[in-house]
Amino acid sequence: MHESLIAYIRRHSVSPLTEAEIEMIKDTFIPKKIRKRQYFLQEGQVCRYAAFLVKGAMRQYTIDDKGMEHIVRLFVEDWWPTDRLSWMRQTPSEYNIDAWEDSDVLLLSIADYQNRLMSIPAIAETTIHNYERFVIETQKRVASIGLSADERYAELAKMYPEFLQRFPQHIIASYLGIAKETLSRLRGSVARK
Amino acid sequence: MHESLIAYIRRHSVSPLTEAEIEMIKDTFIPKKIRKRQYFLQEGQVCRYAAFLVKGAMRQYTIDDKGMEHIVRLFVEDWWPTDRLSWMRQTPSEYNIDAWEDSDVLLLSIADYQNRLMSIPAIAETTIHNYERFVIETQKRVASIGLSADERYAELAKMYPEFLQRFPQHIIASYLGIAKETLSRLRGSVARK
DNA sequence: CGCGGGTTTGATGATGCTCAAGCCCGGTGG
DNA sequence: CCACCGGGCTTGAGCATCATCAAACCCGCG
Numbered sequence: 001m002h003e004s005l006i007a008y009i010r011r012h013s014v015s016p017l018t019e020a021e022i023e024m025i026k027d028t029f030i031p032k033k034i035r036k037r038q039y040f041l042q043e044g045q046v047c048r049y050a051a052f053l054v055k056g057a058m059r060q061y062t063i064d065d066k067g068m069e070h071i072v073r074l075f076v077e078d079w080w081p082t083d084r085l086s087w088m089r090q091t092p093s094e095y096n097i098d099a100w101e102d103s104d105v106l107l108l109s110i111a112d113y114q115n116r117l118m119s120i121p122a123i124a125e126t127t128i129h130n131y132e133r134f135v136i137e138t139q140k141r142v143a144s145i146g147l148s149a150d151e152r153y154a155e156l157a158k159m160y161p162e163f164l165q166r167f168p169q170h171i172i173a174s175y176l177g178i179a180k181e182t183l184s185r186l187r188g189s190v191a192r193k
Numbered sequence: 194m195h196e197s198l199i200a201y202i203r204r205h206s207v208s209p210l211t212e213a214e215i216e217m218i219k220d221t222f223i224p225k226k227i228r229k230r231q232y233f234l235q236e237g238q239v240c241r242y243a244a245f246l247v248k249g250a251m252r253q254y255t256i257d258d259k260g261m262e263h264i265v266r267l268f269v270e271d272w273w274p275t276d277r278l279s280w281m282r283q284t285p286s287e288y289n290i291d292a293w294e295d296s297d298v299l300l301l302s303i304a305d306y307q308n309r310l311m312s313i314p315a316i317a318e319t320t321i322h323n324y325e326r327f328v329i330e331t332q333k334r335v336a337s338i339g340l341s342a343d344e345r346y347a348e349l350a351k352m353y354p355e356f357l358q359r360f361p362q363h364i365i366a367s368y369l370g371i372a373k374e375t376l377s378r379l380r381g382s383v384a385r386k
Numbered sequence: 387c388g389c390g391g392g393t394t395t396g397a398t399g400a401t402g403c404t405c406a407a408g409c410c411c412g413g414t415g416g
Numbered sequence: 417c418c419a420c421c422g423g424g425c426t427t428g429a430g431c432a433t434c435a436t437c438a439a440a441c442c443c444g445c446g
Contacts (some may be wrong), residue, residue: 007365062336070339072332085328094336128281131324135278138331139265143255145338146263147371149434168392177339179435183371184394342402361424372403377426 002026004054005106008078012129015121028116034099040081041097047086049107053079056103057166060095071174074163080103080130083172100167149178150186195219198248198299205322208314209364221309222299227292233274233360234290240279242300246272249296264367267356273323293360334374342371343379
């Protein structure tokens with residue numbers, strides 16, 4: 001379970017991990033299973049833990065006054081399903097996060113991060129990498145505002161093709177901010193070429 | 194010139210600044226004037242400096258194949274007009290940043306940040322605050338994808354009313370991802386109530 | 387077999403874009 | 417002092433895109 005986290009850290013840092021550090025990491029991250037449709041975080045709650053997604057697929061979204069879900073982010077293996085703001089400040093979140101597939105995650109509290117892990121060089125480097133990844137993702141997303149439906153779909157297919165495999169179309173549509181019927185037609189016309 | 198930066202740091206940190214630290218900060222940030230319409234960063238360039246905006250107004254945008262500008266972010270006093278990714282990694286940027294009003298900025302290279310400032314507690318805390326602010330801004334923005342034009346405008350008017358004062362409507366429209374005529378009509382109908 | 391979740395297809399209409407014209411206002415130069 | 421210009425804002429008409437609503441279909445599963 002922790003192996004894939006260790007591998008992830010190794011991939012995204014240059015400082016080597018000592019045995020003691022690996023033990024520390026294994027002791028600190030708490031394994032947990034989240035079943036399909038089960039909440040990891042609900043609007044109004046504080047995001048007590050950052051999660052590393054070992055296996056599964058999850059989604060972050062808001063619900064509007066008409067009860068419609070608006071997907072904000074999607075997560076598969078090696079992503080961090082977390083409301084970063086709520087986690088860092090321990091303030092109530094505006095978002096819901098739940099599992100779309102049965103998922104295995106590793107949990108990390110902000111206190112444990114700061115007191116036990118932050119000082120490990122490889123962890124600090126990985127944190128920076130996570131931050132950069134978040135910036136890339138959201139900047140791209142913001143830049144896509146004002147593009148047409150098909151352009152946004154093409155963007156997503158290029159950047160995160162794995163999402164198209166793992167999530168049903170109505171979720172992808174919500175992520176893109178278009179109606180599921182529009183996405184269906186759009187895919188039809190793309191396939192026709 | 195540096196006073197407003199010092200004040201900004203004080204406002205967003207808890208650790209006090211020593212005299213020596215203040216001197217260090219003043220020595221490190223390089224003042225620069227940027228005239229209206231002048232580029233601070235162009236697509237393809239590396240963002241060598243992070244900028245603290247002391248006075249003025251700036252914008253970050255992409256240009257599509259039809260030559261249209263798509264505003265990604267806007268900046269006024271106390272914001273940091275910077276392509277964070279390009280700055281952190283020293284890789285070519287995909288964005289343009291230029292001044293919309295004549296502006297005064299304070300420049301900071303990543304090397305100076307890491308070697309001279311990062312270890313100052315108040316600076317480290319301010320960095321975290323900047324990061325949180327960025328997360329708030331972009332998450333809100335992403336969540337607004339899929340809202341209608343008037344809802345997006347209302348969001349912006351609530352979150353950053355100062356932008357509406359400082360930038361002309363066609364820029365606000367581009368920021369929102371709608372046509373300037375649509376924004377004009379929308380404002381008309383809002384005012385009518 | 388029937389059910390539920392997901393996808394497709396079609397018809398209709400709203401939303402918002404494009405193009406074009408006119409207006410307002412401040413600045414510049416004759 | 418006035419004419420003109422440019423940038424920004426408004427307004428209108430026509431049209432494209434996309435949302436909505438509704439029905440049918442598909443398929444895995446109890």
